[in-house]
Amino acid sequence: MKKLKISNNVIRRLPRYLRKLDELAENGVTRISSFDLGQHLGFTPSQIRQDFSCFGEFGQQGYGYNVAELRHEIGTILGMDRGLSAILIGCGNIGRAMLDNFCFSNWGVTLKAAFDVNSEIIGSNFNGITVFSMENLAEYLTNNKIDIAVLTVPKEVAKNVAQNLIDSGIGAIWNFTNVELTEPNSPILVENVHFSDSLLSLSYYITERQNDEAARLARLAKANSVK
Amino acid sequence: MKKLKISNNVIRRLPRYLRKLDELAENGVTRISSFDLGQHLGFTPSQIRQDFSCFGEFGQQGYGYNVAELRHEIGTILGMDRGLSAILIGCGNIGRAMLDNFCFSNWGVTLKAAFDVNSEIIGSNFNGITVFSMENLAEYLTNNKIDIAVLTVPKEVAKNVAQNLIDSGIGAIWNFTNVELTEPNSPILVENVHFSDSLLSLSYYITERQNDEAARLARLAKANSVK
């Protein structure tokens, strides 16, 4: 296995490989070549082989890759067998959506507890996860080894809560608030899910397409008027 | 304004500039240099100037950029003044979270209606948005010009619903289901919010950090034993 620094681009492609391989396995596909996998994902075969070669040799000349085996290897690379643990902070709509629908265990992460300030839901149970008071957060973190804090609090309190988490020794935050949590060079790992960034990118591409279409029509009109 | 194809990397940075400029404006900052903005975002000044120069000249030598003006320009580039319209499909937890908490209008998009199959909520109202029956979806789309479909349905029906949307002429899907909706080269714009991809990337970086730490400790132990 190579040990050079792996680029972020490669890391971001790994979950896509994983999902596609799961889908292929579900459809009964047991082997696949880099060429065919590339067809499915819109990648070149070269890129796929180059990506995998960062981590080892998972294929076989003349055969390709065994789907189940490759799936397993990529899962391992992504840390799915690490038994990572998580807690969720903030049981509003998004928090509830994650508690009720997002299957953490599918991705190798165990959700251990939830926290909220609302006394009406403290002590209750969503999808098997108990909601504790925020007042007990620091204590909980000293008594339990937790790898990830899922941050689904209102954005007004996001920075504060994040600071508390960091002070309590959390090492990674999965951030659903639309707030930038860390200065550059912070030792805390922060993975952002910024809905607005995603929507704005889509908005850009829609705008671009509209502009392209308008330009096409203008060219057409001009060509007609010349004729 | 340049008209060469803008790279995806640049587009994905634009919303981050936007958010940071909003934050600066809130804090009363009225002008900023590429150097200082870079400090805030962890970008080089060169990259920032290079990014902006794709779209025009927004700064002034010796002065830097006017925060409010630059914010407005980037909003325009991202299509925030286009009056884009959206509907939301699927009022489960994630759909409800978006209806109740996500402020579409902050990003220049107008949410017009929601759709669901559950007769208990059809006709009701979330945050000013009426829920219609899925049966009326195709009809609604022929009578209303809608730019974006926000797809928050259960993943089992995602492909089907997406196909219906495409058949009804929708041009862009904001996809919250963990399903790949389009083949490469589809004319439909799809922007994916894949929670699991995000979590797995975080999982990778946590694993990497653990490995680095273990390696450091091993080196330390070895050095001590030699001594």
Place this chain on the structure above:
DNA sequence: TAGATTGTTAATCGATTAACAATC
């Protein structure tokens, strides 16, 4: 004016693609 900072051109760096020997 002098200092600061832009926009842009050139240089560097890194990522993707192509090519091919190795081998199943």
Place this chain on the structure above:
DNA sequence: TAGATTGTTAATCGATTAACAATC
């Protein structure tokens, strides 16, 4: 064995960074 396909090295392409004249 012959055909297929890998893993890897070399070539190309694109993105980031550095440098600097222009100018506020």
